[in-house]
Amino acid sequence: MIEKxxxxxxxxxxxxxxxxxxxxxxxxxxxxxxxxxxxxxNENPLGASPKAIEAIRTHxxxxxxxxxxxxxxxxxxxxxxxxxxxxxxxxxxxxxxxxEQCAKVFLSRGDxxxxxxxxxxxxxxxxxxxxxxxxEVPLIEGDAEYAFDAEALLSAATRxxxxxxxxxxxxxxxxxPEALLREILExxxxxxxxxxxxxxxxxSFAHLVKHHENLIVLRTFSKAFGLAGLRVGYCLASExxxxxxxxxxxxxxxxxxxxxxxxxxxxxxxxxxxxxEIVREGRKYLVEELRKIPGVKAFTSQANFVLFRVEKxxxxxxxxxxxxxxxxxxxFPGLDTxxxxxxxxxxxxxxxxxAALRExx
Amino acid sequence: MIEKxxxxxxxxxxxxxxxxxxxxxxxxxxxxxxxxxxxxxNENPLGASPKAIEAIRTHxxxxxxxxxxxxxxxxxxxxxxxxxxxxxxxxxxxxxxxxEQCAKVFLSRGDxxxxxxxxxxxxxxxxxxxxxxxxEVPLIEGDAEYAFDAEALLSAATRxxxxxxxxxxxxxxxxxPEALLREILExxxxxxxxxxxxxxxxxSFAHLVKHHENLIVLRTFSKAFGLAGLRVGYCLASExxxxxxxxxxxxxxxxxxxxxxxxxxxxxxxxxxxxxEIVREGRKYLVEELRKIPGVKAFTSQANFVLFRVEKxxxxxxxxxxxxxxxxxxxFPGLDTxxxxxxxxxxxxxxxxxAALRExx
Numbered sequence: 219m220i221e222k223x224x225x226x227x228x229x230x231x232x233x234x235x236x237x238x239x240x241x242x243x244x245x246x247x248x249x250x251x252x253x254x255x256x257x258x259x260n261e262n263p264l265g266a267s268p269k270a271i272e273a274i275r276t277h278x279x280x281x282x283x284x285x286x287x288x289x290x291x292x293x294x295x296x297x298x299x300x301x302x303x304x305x306x307x308x309x310x311x312x313x314x315x316x317x318e319q320c321a322k323v324f325l326s327r328g329d330x331x332x333x334x335x336x337x338x339x340x341x342x343x344x345x346x347x348x349x350x351x352x353x354e355v356p357l358i359e360g361d362a363e364y365a366f367d368a369e370a371l372l373s374a375a376t377r378x379x380x381x382x383x384x385x386x387x388x389x390x391x392x393x394x395p396e397a398l399l400r401e402i403l404e405x406x407x408x409x410x411x412x413x414x415x416x417x418x419x420x421x422s423f424a425h426l427v428k429h430h431e432n433l434i435v436l437r438t439f440s441k442a443f444g445l446a447g448l449r450v451g452y453c454l455a456s457e458x459x460x461x462x463x464x465x466x467x468x469x470x471x472x473x474x475x476x477x478x479x480x481x482x483x484x485x486x487x488x489x490x491x492x493x494x495e496i497v498r499e500g501r502k503y504l505v506e507e508l509r510k511i512p513g514v515k516a517f518t519s520q521a522n523f524v525l526f527r528v529e530k531x532x533x534x535x536x537x538x539x540x541x542x543x544x545x546x547x548x549x550f551p552g553l554d555t556x557x558x559x560x561x562x563x564x565x566x567x568x569x570x571x572x573a574a575l576r577e578x579x
Numbered sequence: 580m581i582e583k584x585x586x587x588x589x590x591x592x593x594x595x596x597x598x599x600x601x602x603x604x605x606x607x608x609x610x611x612x613x614x615x616x617x618x619x620x621n622e623n624p625l626g627a628s629p630k631a632i633e634a635i636r637t638h639x640x641x642x643x644x645x646x647x648x649x650x651x652x653x654x655x656x657x658x659x660x661x662x663x664x665x666x667x668x669x670x671x672x673x674x675x676x677x678x679e680q681c682a683k684v685f686l687s688r689g690d691x692x693x694x695x696x697x698x699x700x701x702x703x704x705x706x707x708x709x710x711x712x713x714x715e716v717p718l719i720e721g722d723a724e725y726a727f728d729a730e731a732l733l734s735a736a737t738r739x740x741x742x743x744x745x746x747x748x749x750x751x752x753x754x755x756p757e758a759l760l761r762e763i764l765e766x767x768x769x770x771x772x773x774x775x776x777x778x779x780x781x782x783s784f785a786h787l788v789k790h791h792e793n794l795i796v797l798r799t800f801s802k803a804f805g806l807a808g809l810r811v812g813y814c815l816a817s818e819x820x821x822x823x824x825x826x827x828x829x830x831x832x833x834x835x836x837x838x839x840x841x842x843x844x845x846x847x848x849x850x851x852x853x854x855x856e857i858v859r860e861g862r863k864y865l866v867e868e869l870r871k872i873p874g875v876k877a878f879t880s881q882a883n884f885v886l887f888r889v890e891k892x893x894x895x896x897x898x899x900x901x902x903x904x905x906x907x908x909x910x911f912p913g914l915d916t917x918x919x920x921x922x923x924x925x926x927x928x929x930x931x932x933x934a935a936l937r938e939x940x
Contacts, residue, residue: 219767219792220793220819221819222767223741223768223769223793224684224685225684225685228826229823231826231827233825234648234826234830236647236649237648261643261644265643266642266643270642271639274635274639274642274836275635278632278635278639279626279627279632281632281809281840282622282623282625282626282627282806282808284622284801285808285810287595287598311810311832311834312831314829314831315832323585323589324584324586326710327687327688347683347827349687379584380584406580406583406584431581432580432581440645444642444643445643446642446643446644446831447642447643447645447834447836448835448836449646449672449834456581458581459581461594462581462589464594464595465589465593465594468672468673468675468676468679470810473672473809473810473834473836475635475808475809475834475836
C-alpha cells in the first residue's frame with residue numbers, strides 16, 4: 219500500500235549514505251581515535267569562535283523557549299556583515315535548508331534545472347525530489363584549475379527555470395567569472411549562487427542582488443565561522459524572492475543557540491580573520507607540496523579544500539589505514555576514485571597528510 | 580519575472596505572522612519585562628532538564644563539527660524510550676520538520692488531505708504548500724470537551740490520501756478514541772498522528788505502528804522535555820515509511836547540541852516526571868477555577884494547555900495589558916476571539932492568570 223501512495227519523484231531520490239565518523243574508522247582500522255585526523259568535511263580547523271562558545275553556554279538554560287521565528291537580531295547583525303538590508307536576508311537550518319526552500323518555491327514536475335558537475339551533490343537530490351529534470355553542464359578540467367563552460371551554460375540557461383552555481387565550487391575550488399555570472403543573470407531563470415566558501419576566496423557577488431531580482435546568494439556559518447554543528451545558513455535575494463521563501467520555510471527552523479552563537483561569531487572578526495588566514499596558508503602549502511609529487515595533479519582552489527588527482531585509484535582507502543580521512547570523489551559525477559578532496563587542516567595536520575601521501579605513493 | 584517563475588501553490592501559502600515576544604509586549608504596554616508571563620506557546624514551565632543544560636555546556640566547543648547525520652545514538656536512546664526498534668524512528672528539526680517530510684513524500688497536486696479544525700495550523704499550510712486540497716472535518720464542541728466526528732472522518736478518509744490527526748488535539752485538548760483510530764487505519768490512507776502532547780495525557784498509540792504500515796506517530800522534545808529552543812522532533816513508523824522519509828530529510832537537520840541535549844533529557848526521568856506532574860496539577864486547577872467563573876466555558880484537556888470560551892470578545896488583548904500573554908484563538912478556523920488557549924504555567928503563574936481574568940470579567 220505504501221508504494222502506491224508515495225510520489226513517483228520521491229522513489230527516484232537515492233537513499234542517503236553518510237560518511238564514516240572518526241569512531242567508525244577507529245574501529246575498522248584498529249586505530250586510537252586521537253591519532254585520526256578528519257580532512258573530509260571542510261570544517262574549521264580552529265574550532266568555533268570562543269565568543270560563540272561563550273554565548274552558547276550563557277543561553278543554554280533558555281532552551282525550553284521557542285526561538286525567534288524571524289531571527290530579527292541575527293538578520294540585523296547579518297545586514298551589517300553583508301551590507302544589505304535585513305529585508306533581503308532569509309535564514310535557515312544550514313544552507314542546505316535555505317536551498318531546499320528555493321527548490322520548493324520554484325521547482326515542480328516538468329521543470330528543468332541546471333547543475334555544473336562535479337559539484338555539491340545536494341543540488342541534484344533537490345531537483346529530483348521536487349520532480350524536475352536535471353540538466354548537467356560539466357565543468358572543464360584545465361591544467362591547473364577547473365572552469366565553467368560559459369557557452370554551454372548560457373545556451374542551457376535558456377531552457378531551464380533555475381541554475382545551481384557554486385563559487386568557489388565544491389569540490390573543484392574555482393570561482394565563477396563575474397562577466398559570465400552577469401550574462402547568466404540576464405536570462406529568465408533563477409540563479410542560486412552557493413557561496414558557502416566565499417570568505418576563503420575573499421570574493422563575493424552578494425552585492426549583485428541589489429540589481430538582479432533573480433539572484434539568490436547562499437551563505438553559511440558552517441565554514442569560516444566554524445558553526446557546522448549548529449546549522450545556520452542564510453541567503454541574500456530580492457525582497458520579492460525573500461517573501462516567497464519566508465512563506466515556505468519552517469517558522470522555527472533556526473534554533474535558539476544557533477541564533478545567539480551566530481551573532482557572537484559575527485562580532486568576533488579576529489577569529490574570522492585567523493580562520494581565513496590559516497586556510498589560505500594551508501591551501502598554498504598543500505597545492506605546492508602536492509605539485510612536487512610526481513603523478514599528482516593538484517587544482518588551484520579558492521576554498522578551504524584542495525582537489526587533486528593521482529594515477530593510483532583507491533588512495534583515499536590507503537590514507538584511511540594511516541588515520542587520515544579525506545574525501546574520495548567517486549560519488550561526484552564526472553570524477554572517479556583517482557580524485558580526492560582534502561580539507562585544509564592545521565599546519566601539522568597538513569604536514570601529516572602530505573607525509574602519508576608520499577609514503578603511500 | 581519572479582511571479583511567473585513561482586509555483587502556483589506557493590502563492591496560495593499565506594505569509595507567516597509570528598506571535599508577539601515578551602519584549603514587544605513590554606514596549607507596547609509599557610510593562611517591565613520581568614512582570615510579563617507568557618502562557619501562549621505551551622512551553623515547559625520548569626525550563627529544561629539540568630542534565631540537558633549540562634550536556635549543552637559540555638559539548639559547546641564542538642560545534643565546528645557536523646552533527647551525526649543519522650543521529651544514531653539519539654535514535655538508540657529513543658528506541659529504549661518508546662519501545663520500538665531504531666529502524667522505526669526518524670528524527671528532524673522539531674516535529675514541524677518531520678511532518679513536512681511526510682507531506683513531501685506523499686502529497687502533490689491533485690491529492691487531498693484531511694484536517695480536523697480547530698487544530699494546529701501548520702497542517703493546512705503544508706497541504707497547501709504541496710499543492711493538495713484540504714478537506715476539513717470539524718471537531719464537535721461538546722458541553723465539557725471536544726470530540727472527533729467519527730462518521731464524517733471515516734467517510735472523508737475514503738477520499739483522502741493522508742490525514743493529520745492531533746491527539747491530544749491542539750488547541751482543544753481532547754484525545755482520539757482508540758477504536759476510531761483503528762477504524763481509520765483500515766482505510767487506504769496515510770495517518771499522521773501528532774502526539775506532541777502525549778506525555779501529559781499518559782496515553783500514546785505509538786505501539787500501533789507495529790501493525791499498521793500507514794501510521795506515522797509524531798513526537799517532540801519541545802513540550803514535556805523542555806527543549807523547544809533546540810528543535811528536536813521524531814516520528815515512529817513502519818520501516819518502509821521511514822526509508823522514504825529518510826531519503827527526503829536534510830541529512831544534518833538535527834543539530835549537534837540538540838542531539839546531546841535530547842539524549843541527556845531522555846536519561847532524566849525525574850525531570851520528565853516533575854514536568855508532567857506540574858502540568859497535570861496546574862491543568863486541574865485552571866479548569867476548576869475557570870468553571871467557577873460565570874460566563875466561562877472551559878474544556879477538559881489532556882495536554883499542557885486549556886481552551887476556554889468567554890462571552891466577551893477580545894479578552895486576550897485585555898490580559899496582555901496586565902502582562903499575561905495567552906493565545907487568542909481567532910486564527911484557528913472554527914474559533915473566534917471568544918476562545919482563548921492558556922498554557923499551564925507554574926502554580927503562581929496560573930493563580931495570577933485566574934486573578935487577572937476575574938478582574939477583567
